[in-house]
Structures are given as structure tokens and as C-alpha cells.
Amino acid sequence: MESSISAADLSFFASLVSSGSLSRAARELNVTTAAVSRRLSQMEARLKVSLLNRTTRRMSLTAEGETVLKHARSILAQFTDLQRELGASExxxxxxxxxxxxxxxxxxxxxxxxxxxxxxxxxxxxxxxxxxxxxxxxxxxxxxxxxxxxxxxxxxxxxxxxDNRRVLCASPAYLAQHGEPLSPADLAKHQVISIRQGEEAYGVLRLSSKASKSKDTVQAIKTRGALTTNDGSVAVAWALAGHGIVLRAEWDVRSHLQRGKLIQVLPKFHAPDAxxxxxxxxxxxxxxxxxxxxxxxxxxxxxxxx
The missing domain is CATH 3.40.190.10 (Periplasmic binding protein-like II)
Structure with a gap:
């Protein structure tokens, strides 16, 4: 075959088969079913064989899939043994x-x-x-x-x-000029400084009430703002300058909060921890x-x- 697969690919495939279905594997991996299917398709393309007969609810191994799974489990077991020996000797x-x-x-x-x-x-x-x-x-x-x-x-x-708890905050000058949001929905009316990193949803804040532990209470708010960056320090500097509301790690803005240079908003709500x-x-x-x-x-x- 022109392209090879790695031990990481074999580990993914073994985990996928153990889950029993694409949708269950997606839930266990905390990704979409489409992402799991895409990863599997990439493996099949490299191997030039079909590994699974699949739907979103059921899947079964092809003959080639059985062969790959057998070798995957054997290779992964050897990796585990090797790690144990190296860890003990080093x-x-x-x-x-x-x-x-x-x-x-x-x-x-x-x-x-x-x-x-x-x-x-x-x-x-x-x-x-x-x-x-x-x-x-x-x-x-x-x-x-x-x-x-x-x-x-x-x-x-x-x-x-x-732990990495995140808080929403803004400068006193910004809040004096634009008012303080009283509910998550109010954020849509404010300038929100966006930090764009990796594949995280851009321009959307997800907040839930601290009084509720149910995932069903999470609110997704589409935000707007004139400033976007991929650097958290830059975003905090903009917030200090009065450009808008920013979501940052508590440890990153604690000193500014303590000195009154930033003020926490919507303290009864929290974003998913990162x-x-x-x-x-x-x-x-x-x-x-x-x-x-x-x-x-x-x-x-x-x-x-x-």
C-alpha cells in the first residue's frame, strides 16, 4: 500500500469497534458522528479496503476489518508491554x-x-x-x-x-457607557471581544446558570464585536481599554478584578470550563x-x- 497507518490509527479503530456504533463512539469521544466517520474513511482510503459496514446505529466488521482489528489488538498489547519495560528500566x-x-x-x-x-x-x-x-x-x-x-x-x-474557570468581565468605563448585561441574551447587544483559537466555535458564547446542573439549560448566544484576536493577552488589554466584554480564565484577570480595573458581569452564569x-x-x-x-x-x- 502507498500510505501506512500508525499505532494511533489502530488505537482509534480498536476503540471504535469496542463502542459498537458510530454514534456511541462519537458520544464517548465527545465529537460528532461525522468526525468519527471521516476518521474511519481516511483509514480506509489509506488501506484501500472497507473496514466496516456501517450506519449511525449499527456497524459490523468486514473480513478486512477483522484482520486489522486482530493485528491492532496484538500491536497495541505489545506497545503496552514495551512501555512497561521501558518505564521500569529508565x-x-x-x-x-x-x-x-x-x-x-x-x-x-x-x-x-x-x-x-x-x-x-x-x-x-x-x-x-x-x-x-x-x-x-x-x-x-x-x-x-x-x-x-x-x-x-x-x-x-x-x-x-x-482547573480553569472562566469569567466574563469588562472595564468600568465600558459598563458606564453601555450598561451592564443582566441576562445572557443581553450580550447580543454588547461589544464582545472574540478570541479565535483552534476549532472552538467563533462568535458564540455558551452560558448556563450556576443554579442548574442540567446541560439543557445551556444558552448559546451569538455575539458581535469589532475586535478579534488569537491572543488572550491582547484581548484582556482591549477589555482594559474599554473596547468590550471578554471571556477569560479567572486566574488571568484576577489581579485586574481585585484592583477594580475590570468588573465581572453575569456572575450567576458560567461558561464551560476549559x-x-x-x-x-x-x-x-x-x-x-x-x-x-x-x-x-x-x-x-x-x-x-x-
Whole structure:
């Protein structure tokens, strides 16, 4: 075959078959059924065979699918055994560690942690790449990716590092001129500073009442605004300058809130949390350098983001 498939592809396929249907797999992976179907179609295109007979409710393995599944389970089991042996034999972290993080958070929080880690483990060569658009998680380009929100991808391992509650806020000058929104629907009448990152919905805020735990109470509000950026620090600066309302992590605007430079709006409502995760691949997450780095990041963030 002209194109090969990876261990990550095999892990995805095994997980998909275990789920029993495309729609159930989509729910478990927290993605759309179309996304699961597209991923499967890409595998089939590379292998040039049909792996599943499928509908949204039922699916069955083709003969070729049976063969792929058998080898996938065998290969994944060997990966697990290999990781266990390598993890047991590697006592001190060493070798190359490839880390990816978003621009603003990576610069302000991850880079200092890398500095501390490098001093403690000089045998590890760390390559930190900061990017506005995160790379595909399942590609073997990085050993650790720091992300906001749990990834909808069963092919990777996600470890929660810290909570990340977000709040809506604006400057006193903006609120004095435009008034304070009293309900989520009022946001449609305000200038909302948008932060466009990755595949997150653009120009839409999802809010729910803190008094309700039901997902049915989530309100999606289409917002408008003259300013958009892919950098959170820029968005906060614009909010401080009175350009509109911004949704930011509480730890990022806490000092401004405490000093009265920003004022929280709609405090009885909250946006979905975007907790901070370390994303690793199955083939590397058990190495000493990855384990130690993830633990170092978690320890530092728990103290820094309080």
C-alpha cells in the first residue's frame, strides 16, 4: 500500500469497534458522528479496503476489518508491554522531550516551568514550540502538548493538570457607557471581544446558570464585536481599554478584578470550563522524562493558578 497507518490509527479503530456504533463512539469521544466517520474513511482510503459496514446505529466488521482489528489488538498489547519495560528500566529522565503549548500561556507559564525542569534534569533536551494553532494531537510530532479542554480524541492520553474557570468581565468605563448585561441574551447587544483559537466555535458564547446542573439549560448566544484576536493577552488589554466584554480564565484577570480595573458581569452564569490538560501519546507517556515533566507542570500550575 502507498500510505501506512500508525499505532494511533489502530488505537482509534480498536476503540471504535469496542463502542459498537458510530454514534456511541462519537458520544464517548465527545465529537460528532461525522468526525468519527471521516476518521474511519481516511483509514480506509489509506488501506484501500472497507473496514466496516456501517450506519449511525449499527456497524459490523468486514473480513478486512477483522484482520486489522486482530493485528491492532496484538500491536497495541505489545506497545503496552514495551512501555512497561521501558518505564521500569529508565530511572533518570534523559533524551529528547518535545513540548507544545499555546502562545500566551506557553510564554507566561510553561516556559518558566521548562527552565526549572531543565535545571533539575540536565540530561533531558527540551524543545518547546509555542503555536497559535495547535497541531493535530495524535500525530507523533510532540511528546507532551499542553491544552485547554479535554481533547475529543481517544487515541491520546489526557491528564488534567489544573482547573480553569472562566469569567466574563469588562472595564468600568465600558459598563458606564453601555450598561451592564443582566441576562445572557443581553450580550447580543454588547461589544464582545472574540478570541479565535483552534476549532472552538467563533462568535458564540455558551452560558448556563450556576443554579442548574442540567446541560439543557445551556444558552448559546451569538455575539458581535469589532475586535478579534488569537491572543488572550491582547484581548484582556482591549477589555482594559474599554473596547468590550471578554471571556477569560479567572486566574488571568484576577489581579485586574481585585484592583477594580475590570468588573465581572453575569456572575450567576458560567461558561464551560476549559481545564488544563497534558496530552501525551500512548507510545511515550510512560517514559521517565514525560512522567517527570508532566508532574512538574502540574505541581507548578496548582500553585500558580490559585
Amino acid at each position: 530511572k533518570e529522565p534523559s533524551g529528547l522531550l518535545r513540548v507544545n503549548a499555546t502562545l500566551g500561556f506557553g510564554r507566561s507559564h510553561i516556559a518558566p516551568i521548562v527552565s526549572e525542569f531543565a535545571k533539575k534534569f540536565p540530561q533531558v533536551e527540551v524543545r518547546l514550540q509555542l503555536s497559535a494553532d495547535p497541531p493535530p494531537l495524535a500525530e507523533d510530532a510532540f511528546d507532551v502538548c499542553i491544552r485547554f479542554g479535554q481533547p475529543p480524541d481517544a487515541r491520546v492520553i489526557a491528564r488534567k493538570l489544573a 481545564d488544563i490538560y497534558a496530552i501525551t501519546l500512548p507510545q511515550s507517556h510512560n517514559t521517565a522524562r514525560v512522567r517527570e515533566f508532566v508532574q512538574t507542570v502540574q505541581r507548578n500550575l496548582l500553585g500558580a493558578l490559585k
